[in-house]
Amino acid sequence: MSANVGGIDRILRILVGLALIAWAAVLGGPVWAWIGVVPLATGLIKFCPLYPILGMSTCATKK
Secondary structure, eight states, X not given: OOOOOOHHHHHHHHHHHHHHXXXXXXXXXXXXXXXXXXXXXXXXXXXXXXXXXXXXXXXXXXX
């Protein structure tokens, strides 16, 4: 399992994940907002399981 989430993609995933979780937990948002755990986790571990299926990667290419 190599990293396939990098840079701005990683930062956006973490921010969106935290925002959704805060909305659900603190502000009483809808139950579906707990889906924020997914982008938060993929941002923290730098791996998105959907990217290999789609043949994508946002990490910088290694030379």
